[in-house]
Amino acid sequence: xxxxxxxxxxxxxxxxxxxxxxxxxxxxxxxxxxxxxxxxxxxxxxxxxxxxxxxxxxxxxxxxxxxxxxxxxxxxxxxxxxxxxxxxxxxxxxxxxxxxxxxxxxxxxxxxxxxxxxxxxxxxxxxxxxxxxxxxxxxxxxxxxxxxxxxxxxxxxxxxxxxxxxxxxxxxxxxxxxxxxxxxxxxxxxxxxxxxxxxxxxxxxxxxxxxxxxxxxxxxxxxxxxxxxxxxxxxxxxxxxxxxxxxxxxxxxxxxxxxxxxxxxxxxxxxxxxxxxxxxxxxxxxxxxxxxxxxxxxxxxxxxxxxxxxxxxxxxxxxxxxxxxxxxxxxxxxxxxxxxxxxxxxxxxxxxxxxxxxxxxxxxxxxxxxxxxxxxxxxxxxxxxxxxxxxxxxxxxxxxxxxxxxxxxxxxxxxxxxxxxxxxx
Numbered sequence: 001x002x003x004x005x006x007x008x009x010x011x012x013x014x015x016x017x018x019x020x021x022x023x024x025x026x027x028x029x030x031x032x033x034x035x036x037x038x039x040x041x042x043x044x045x046x047x048x049x050x051x052x053x054x055x056x057x058x059x060x061x062x063x064x065x066x067x068x069x070x071x072x073x074x075x076x077x078x079x080x081x082x083x084x085x086x087x088x089x090x091x092x093x094x095x096x097x098x099x100x101x102x103x104x105x106x107x108x109x110x111x112x113x114x115x116x117x118x119x120x121x122x123x124x125x126x127x128x129x130x131x132x133x134x135x136x137x138x139x140x141x142x143x144x145x146x147x148x149x150x151x152x153x154x155x156x157x158x159x160x161x162x163x164x165x166x167x168x169x170x171x172x173x174x175x176x177x178x179x180x181x182x183x184x185x186x187x188x189x190x191x192x193x194x195x196x197x198x199x200x201x202x203x204x205x206x207x208x209x210x211x212x213x214x215x216x217x218x219x220x221x222x223x224x225x226x227x228x229x230x231x232x233x234x235x236x237x238x239x240x241x242x243x244x245x246x247x248x249x250x251x252x253x254x255x256x257x258x259x260x261x262x263x264x265x266x267x268x269x270x271x272x273x274x275x276x277x278x279x280x281x282x283x284x285x286x287x288x289x290x291x292x293x294x295x296x297x298x299x300x301x302x303x304x305x306x307x308x309x310x311x312x313x314x315x316x317x318x319x320x321x322x323x324x325x326x327x328x329x330x331x332x333x334x335x336x337x338x339x340x341x342x343x344x345x346x347x348x349x350x351x352x353x354x355x356x357x358x359x360x361x362x363x364x365x366x367x368x369x370x371x372x373x374x375x376x377x378x379x380x381x382x383x384x385x386x387x388x389x390x391x392x393x394x395x396x397x398x399x400x401x402x403x404x405x406x407x408x409x410x411x412x413x414x415x416x417x418x419x420x421x422x423x424x425x
Contacts, residue, residue: 006249092297281335288361311323
């Protein structure tokens, strides 16, 4: 049995704690936030418990289903027929199925064939090694042509990645297409899932299981240093003092790692520091009316500075209509520090433009969440830039969401990587 310290109580940290306790280890978790769950945590939206940052489940997310079964909440998965749309310069088009593609008026028949064939092929591939050294731009232009890239993807990439827009990995992007593309009831019907009660249901079940197995979770306790000596991990120093551990797992964002772990080699610190991240200001609105019939709408409009909106109430049933509007941007962007009301006013103006039947009286309330490290920038060849999870310090493993590559951030990947790390203790 080892004494294990875990940095971070997001989905990965909690899953690691659960599995380590199940293997008989003594576990303590440290979390800077006052609540567990990380990006999966909920907030009280005027009586509605809902995620601070939107989450949905796809059918390939097997690691999530396995963990839920172990925790006795496997029956909480809910599957819903969903759809998506494209709002392009004033018009909302249905998207995501063969009929919608065929009827789409802004592409030629040949462009539609190339687009559909490329998307279909991604859902059948075992890996994306052939795309590893390509950017999204290079890949889409190669497979579908410049006009398709310019119309369907350029604006979306610009508004999510800004100065990094032309340095996004095609392998990462294609993996996202595969995950969602394989979450279907049929060729003609997308089907996405949510956990009954929201992702907080899983967070609460993990916390309860950790505590029942004798684990400790210290909330509101940021880690000041992961201490090592002579190339071996010694413990964790926090505001509560120094506690010794045989093994430490860090799930903190990579931009924080080199400062938090001074015992790493200079080469390791440089590798963590070289991984750039995009921040996110995530607005959640509660409305009296629906905006669209779709769960996800990509937005391409020169007068609208958002890549899309997620109408969460079209996935998870609730009394009011709930819409997420994510503003991804570097934290150095002047807009990132704008007040909450700025984002609410701007995004609600966009909503009224998409659906002219919505008026000022239809806005019930809003909430804004902010993350400085919301999305790692995964460029071409990113697999060769990710440090090893096992560091040069004996007994210390480090991973965050960029280690899921080419998979994107998600609970299922958090759970998978957590279990792999625990197996190495």
